[in-house]
Amino acid sequence: MTQTSDRVYADLHREILTGGRVPGSRLREEEIAETFGVSRTPVREALRRLSADGLIELIPHRGAEVVRWAADDIEELFDLRCLLEGHAARRAAQRGEVDLERLRELCARMEAHLDDTDPRAADEITRLNMEFHRTIHRAGGRALPDLLTRVIEVPVVRRTFDEYSAEELRRSFGQHRELVNALAAGDGDWAEAVMRSHLRAARASWRTHRRQAELPTGQEPRTPETDKD
Amino acid sequence: MTQTSDRVYADLHREILTGGRVPGSRLREEEIAETFGVSRTPVREALRRLSADGLIELIPHRGAEVVRWAADDIEELFDLRCLLEGHAARRAAQRGEVDLERLRELCARMEAHLDDTDPRAADEITRLNMEFHRTIHRAGGRALPDLLTRVIEVPVVRRTFDEYSAEELRRSFGQHRELVNALAAGDGDWAEAVMRSHLRAARASWRTHRRQAELPTGQEPRTPETDKD
DNA sequence: CGCTCCTACTTTGTACACAACTTCGGAGGT
DNA sequence: ACCTCCGAAGTTGTGTACAAAGTAGGAGCG
CATH class of the missing domain: 1.10.10.10 (Winged helix-like DNA-binding domain superfamily/Winged helix DNA-binding domain)
Incomplete structure (x- = not known):
């Protein structure tokens, strides 16, 4: 072990x-x-x-x-993530034990990669973004981090921020900053609302890029092992 | 394996x-x-x-x-259970793929134990109740059952329905019936509301019986391994 | 020609032996 | 008297061998 x-x-x-x-x-x-x-x-x-x-x-x-995940399953996971991370943000704001300095530092490090053209920048942003969200999960309670790991890792498979446009990145980072403000204010409603919209935007982006990535390959209609489930 | x-x-x-x-x-x-x-x-x-x-x-x-769970952690798990099972009930009602006949059968079998004085009746009710909830989880999506297992099993440790009074049992079973009605009607709002009140009632009952069970033993103030966390 | 059954192969499941690490106790020194 | 360090006991971590189950291919039969 x-x-x-x-x-x-x-x-x-x-x-x-x-x-x-x-x-x-x-x-x-x-x-x-x-x-x-x-x-x-x-x-x-x-x-x-x-x-x-x-x-x-x-x-x-x-x-x-x-495991193979169908598109419907990923949609379901986005819903759950929205629900649970929204809850985590609310609790973190209410309990007031979140490490705000760490969150601000992570924000700054992500923003530093805004104009970075290195292809590995996307991986770094993905890592920093995961750490940002995890910090909030931990501040939201004891059971939440483990639970959210199961929900988040799957839709993240094969997906990094290299699919994000510069504009999407900027908006996403802006939401991070607003989230920190809501947490600092101790406003649970605000924090939950920002988190939910942040994740809804991520889902919308996923849907868009999914359609673009699907048609060229043309390997979707087969659904090899999925049909028997 | x-x-x-x-x-x-x-x-x-x-x-x-x-x-x-x-x-x-x-x-x-x-x-x-x-x-x-x-x-x-x-x-x-x-x-x-x-x-x-x-x-x-x-x-x-x-x-x-x-694992030792502190009272605060169990409270947190009740919150999460409320959130996730409410979501599951809503989805199950909207998707309309829930096995209503099975749910009604489970209701009937639980109600048959209302006047049962056998001490093992509580175990049987616990089992049936778990199966009732699981059926709804499965109808709510693919990822939900596994997630809810982690949330529900812990607070259920060392707790069965033998702590419920006859009145509490009757009210609990009545909520099950109403839940089935909401699911049959395909009304997601209704189903979620019933589920949430059902679980809030369970938490209130837990709090009451916890206080009663705590004072006599007097082994709480020590908190052997918990204090270092 | 197609179906069934059987055999050989592949892969996982379990048992057992040894290595690595942690912990607790005592002896020695300061 | 207390602290430190060392060593032995106990428990888990890893490697290896064998057993059991499943799968695929071909031979034999209808």
Whole structure:
């Protein structure tokens, strides 16, 4: 659990989220064990944790495969995220234990990448943005962070901020700043409203880019394993 | 994963929820392995799953112990449950794919135990009630059931319907019936409202019985391992 | 030609042995 | 008397071997 297993988990986790492991592809224990140069034992533990995260599905005596999410499921997750993160923002504002300085620092670091043309800038923004939201989750209560992890990671799969236009980025960062203001004011209603609109905007953007990304490839009409569910 | 591990997981899960394993007590792999007559390997897998459920906490090189939940944390979980189950009820009503016949059957079976004096009746009602709520969760979307499991199981620890008075039971069952009506009507607002009041009532009952159970024992002021968190 | 059954292979599930880490106790020094 | 350091006991982490289950391919039969 502590060292080898953690490393395998973290690496597989990243591979799945960045698209190195395609949804539907199988994960064989031995193959992964060889790749990382470890035995199957820590690999198994890592796979169980990924399964608990909802990122892969374990089938008895058959192995694991990366979960495929239909568009409807992602829509549902956006709704849940809106609900739970709105709640987290409200609670964080009311309890007043949120680390405002840290949030402002994260805002500044994200804004510093506004005119950054380096392709890796999107990854960095994604990381900072995740940390920004997580900070609010933690301030919202004890049970919220774990719950939100399951809801957020999935729609984030294969999606980073490189799909955002400069204008969308600017608006998104502006909402972050307003969120910090609402939290600083201790106004739960305000914080929840900003968070909800922030996430609705993200969903709208996702819908737009999804349509653009879908048509060219043309691999959607098949729905290989989804139809039997 | 399939046979031995599942059995160990299910048994430990039940032991924790029924109070056989007290919060704060440690779980040693070897002891559990001997008790069940299996090796440590499936025991480890079961412990990881319980950890993912939020029922136990794993400490590297030290072992696992049953999670202690403070009263404030349980309050928070009731809030989240209210939020998510209300959402589930709304969605279930709007989508109209809920199995109304099954819900009515579960209602009838619960009501049949209203005048049952058998002490095991409370366990049966708890089981039926859980199934009633789960049916609605499933009708509310794909991601909701797993999410709600984590939120609901914890406050249910060591608590069954034997603490309910006959009047509380009757009111609770009446709310179930009204919920079915709201779902049948496809009225999302109605369904959500009924669900939320149903759960708020449950929380009020929990608060009352908690105060009664707390004072006699007098073991609360110590807070053994909680103070360091 | 198609269907069924059987065998061989692939992959996961469990047991067991050893290594690594943490913790607690006592001996020694200041 | 107290603090520090060292060592032994106990518990988890990892590696490896074997058992069990599932899957796919081909041979035999209808």
